[in-house]
Amino acid sequence: MQIVIIGAGVIGLATAWRTAAGGAAVTLVDPAPASGASSVAAGMLTPVSELTYGEEPLLRLGLASRDRYGAFVAELEELTGLETGYRTDGIIEVAFDSDDLRHLDDLRRFQESLGIPVEALTGRECRRLEPMLAPGVRGGLLAPEDGSVDPRRLAPALLAAGERLGVRLVRRRAERIVVENDAAAGVGLDDGTVIRADRVLLAAGPWSGDLGGLPPGTVPPVRPVKGQVIRLRTRTPFLRRPARGLVRGSSVYLVPRADGEIVLGATQEELGFDTRVTAGGLWELLRDARELLPGITELEFAEVTAGLRPGSPDNAPVMGPTALPGLLVGTGHFRNGVLLTPVSADILSAMLLDGPVPEVAGPFAPDRFSPEVSA
Numbered sequence: 001m002q003i004v005i006i007g008a009g010v011i012g013l014a015t016a017w018r019t020a021a022g023g024a025a026v027t028l029v030d031p032a033p034a035s036g037a038s039s040v041a042a043g044m045l046t047p048v049s050e051l052t053y054g055e056e057p058l059l060r061l062g063l064a065s066r067d068r069y070g071a072f073v074a075e076l077e078e079l080t081g082l083e084t085g086y087r088t089d090g091i092i093e094v095a096f097d098s099d100d101l102r103h104l105d106d107l108r109r110f111q112e113s114l115g116i117p118v119e120a121l122t123g124r125e126c127r128r129l130e131p132m133l134a135p136g137v138r139g140g141l142l143a144p145e146d147g148s149v150d151p152r153r154l155a156p157a158l159l160a161a162g163e164r165l166g167v168r169l170v171r172r173r174a175e176r177i178v179v180e181n182d183a184a185a186g187v188g189l190d191d192g193t194v195i196r197a198d199r200v201l202l203a204a205g206p207w208s209g210d211l212g213g214l215p216p217g218t219v220p221p222v223r224p225v226k227g228q229v230i231r232l233r234t235r236t237p238f239l240r241r242p243a244r245g246l247v248r249g250s251s252v253y254l255v256p257r258a259d260g261e262i263v264l265g266a267t268q269e270e271l272g273f274d275t276r277v278t279a280g281g282l283w284e285l286l287r288d289a290r291e292l293l294p295g296i297t298e299l300e301f302a303e304v305t306a307g308l309r310p311g312s313p314d315n316a317p318v319m320g321p322t323a324l325p326g327l328l329v330g331t332g333h334f335r336n337g338v339l340l341t342p343v344s345a346d347i348l349s350a351m352l353l354d355g356p357v358p359e360v361a362g363p364f365a366p367d368r369f370s371p372e373v374s375a
């Protein structure tokens, strides 16, 4: 079976590895592997802290992925000898004022109603866990089973794992899907060459709708949602685990790495394919982070970047066959693509190989956006 995967972000890379492990010949097409959201993301693994009302199927998918992470990373690190920065220290969520605390209390009650373990913390308990938190922090929650990974380490490890299993990387832009006899038959590249395939997976993040050759409506709309991020550096211990905060209703997070990097993020802006870093975006992040952790102003500045999250119309992933036989999509992972990498790779590789598809995939089929299903 010949498979072509378009897009080497974490979703395409992990699926390529798993599909090659299942015995297929896999070609991965990307002019700049892991240059999209996967190179900007903070890498929080937090189905619980990110929980939003009405998103229970996404929560189940997130929990299924988080449960797979330990074994996924262990296999990856053993195969490649590369580290991924995977950590399981839990995530602390803190409230700046009493309104923020009320919001966290609501969130805790909702999580408990779904049987998810979270610990409510007083302000003092928050500071005992994270001594750098501001004295004014009102209280918080600990999601003890959440964690983090470094996407800038994860992506090269996934690429190396795929290459070990024979995945061929073609550093070119895919321009069109080749359609023959009303089915996908391959991919046309920007140098005019065509790679023929039995199946094609479109995993090009927010660019997934850009390919030529497709009948209208084949790929559900995916939009870019901009996120700006600041990378700081510390030589002395600053945070033991990722901290998310609500500051007067606005959300900010800091994710520490073992090497002293701290990722401070992230804005959420609907501005199309705009990746400019703005003074206002950075100011908001620093302003809110300083309210929670005043010591951040002492940290060394390292880098600012902006990335584009792939967002579907309902902000949930889109994974599965399209109306064009032979063409599948794997995108729309929005704010959770790093978390959802292991389960998405299992789902998409099973679909490509005709294996048993994990049940949690059910609500994320592309046809949920087709007019008949929506009606």
Ligand code: FAD
Pocket: 006, 007, 008, 009, 010, 011, 012, 029, 030, 031, 032, 033, 034, 035, 036, 037, 038, 039, 040, 041, 042, 043, 044, 045, 172, 173, 174, 175, 203, 204, 205, 206, 207, 208, 210, 226, 227, 228, 229, 265, 266, 267, 306, 307, 308, 309, 310, 330, 331, 332, 333, 334, 335, 336, 337, 338, 339, 340
């Ligand atoms: P991408 O990583 O965007 O990769 C798409 C790839 O497709 C790119 O490499 C690009 O070069 C390639 N491509 C595009 N067009 C073509 C073409 N025509 N031909 C060939 N290749 C093409 N998720 C979490 O789980 N936890 C977090 O803490 C987190 N934080 C985030 C913070 C920010 C600021 C942002 C922006 C995102 C964050 N995310 C987080 C979300 C996560 O990064 C994304 O959901 C995930 O990276 C999506 O992966 P992807 O492989 O679908 O897309």
